[in-house]
Amino acid sequence: MIELTDIAYVRSGAADLDTAVRFAVDVVGMELTAQEDGVAYLRADPRHHCLALVEGESGVISSGFTLRDEDALADAETELEKAGVTVARGDAAAARSRRVRDFLSFDDPFGNRIELVIDQVTLTAPVRYGREAGITEFGHLCLDAPDVREAYRFWNGHFNARVSDWIGDWACLMRIDPVHHKLAVFQGSQPGLCHINFQVGSLDDVMRNWHFLEANGVEIEMGPGRHPQSTAVFVYFKGPEGITYEYSWGVRLITDEDAWRPRYFDPAEIGSIDMWQGPTRRVHTQPQIRRPLGSTGK
Numbered sequence: 206m207i208e209l210t211d212i213a214y215v216r217s218g219a220a221d222l223d224t225a226v227r228f229a230v231d232v233v234g235m236e237l238t239a240q241e242d243g244v245a246y247l248r249a250d251p252r253h254h255c256l257a258l259v260e261g262e263s264g265v266i267s268s269g270f271t272l273r274d275e276d277a278l279a280d281a282e283t284e285l286e287k288a289g290v291t292v293a294r295g296d297a298a299a300a301r302s303r304r305v306r307d308f309l310s311f312d313d314p315f316g317n318r319i320e321l322v323i324d325q326v327t328l329t330a331p332v333r334y335g336r337e338a339g340i341t342e343f344g345h346l347c348l349d350a351p352d353v354r355e356a357y358r359f360w361n362g363h364f365n366a367r368v369s370d371w372i373g374d375w376a377c378l379m380r381i382d383p384v385h386h387k388l389a390v391f392q393g394s395q396p397g398l399c400h401i402n403f404q405v406g407s408l409d410d411v412m413r414n415w416h417f418l419e420a421n422g423v424e425i426e427m428g429p430g431r432h433p434q435s436t437a438v439f440v441y442f443k444g445p446e447g448i449t450y451e452y453s454w455g456v457r458l459i460t461d462e463d464a465w466r467p468r469y470f471d472p473a474e475i476g477s478i479d480m481w482q483g484p485t486r487r488v489h490t491q492p493q494i495r496r497p498l499g500s501t502g503k
């Protein structure tokens with residue numbers, strides 16, 4: 206069993222890097238921590254970055270998760286290889302580019318590129334948010350997969366990911382710690398990034414952000430609303446390069462592992478995704494960039 210200790214980052218291609226960075230800073234409210242070799246690093250909390258925008262073809266490149274230490278990384282490599290998953294170790298330059306000490310990468314059964322990392326760099330300076338959006342942390346990432354049940358078998362079979370709630374065969378929300386979900390899989394025709402979530406400090410932040418987004422002509426994909434699963438109040442919006450961002454506040458913590466029973470929400474039922482019953486537009490997808498394993502594409 207491979208124990209994921211946290212989410213680390215999303216790495217994504219940007220055909221127009223400057224526009225994508227400006228949006229991430231001026232609209233989403235992240236801090237640009239560094240920009241070098243065609244990569245812009247953005248953070249929302251003490252992690253060196255949780256979003257790396259890589260100049261080039263638009264689309265998600267990989268999603269990173271942390272492991273405890275190098276023994277855990279070696280064990281993960283062995284376990285995945287035994288299961289027939291092709292795994293590649295990152296080289297020093299690629300690790301440096303990710304601001305981690307070491308990492309390995311592989312594709313999930315659908316082609317989503319996953320990276321397991323150790324020693325992601327932490328920055329000590331207070332985050333200098335691009336705007337007062339009220340962001341407190343990188344909350345979760347949601348991948349696309351054509352078969353959500355099969356995706357769960359993969360994540361639960363090899364990793365410590367446990368389903369917190371199902372939304373039909375449409376979405377699986379998984380926890381790797383007491384937070385209701387840090388990883389989700391959403392049904393999509395191809396692998397990709399469904400969205401990247403930022404937690405904000407209050408309900409007021411969600412609503413203020415919604416007004417800010419509307420006033421600045423940003424496309425709202427869904428919300429404001431309240432998810433019955435995590436109980437979080439949310440708003441989803443679309444940024445450049447096809448990236449969907451979500452702000453949310455009030456995520457449920459599952460503190461009694463033995464007592465929690467995953468619920469099943471039928472997406473056809475009113476209120477199953479939004480208790481406030483707002484219009485449920487499909488959250489858009491940013492497709493995966495297809496690359497041979499081992500090629501890091503920066």
Ligand SMILES: CC(C)c1ccc(C(=O)O)c(O)c1O
Pocket residue numbers: 347376378389390391402432433434435436437451453478488
């Ligand atoms: C619609 C998506 C997959 C979704 C559903 C529920 C929650 C939540 O309970 O917080 C999300 O964050 C989602 O992104």
Ligand SMILES: [Fe+2]
Pocket residue numbers: 345347389400402451
């Ligand atoms: Fe979400």
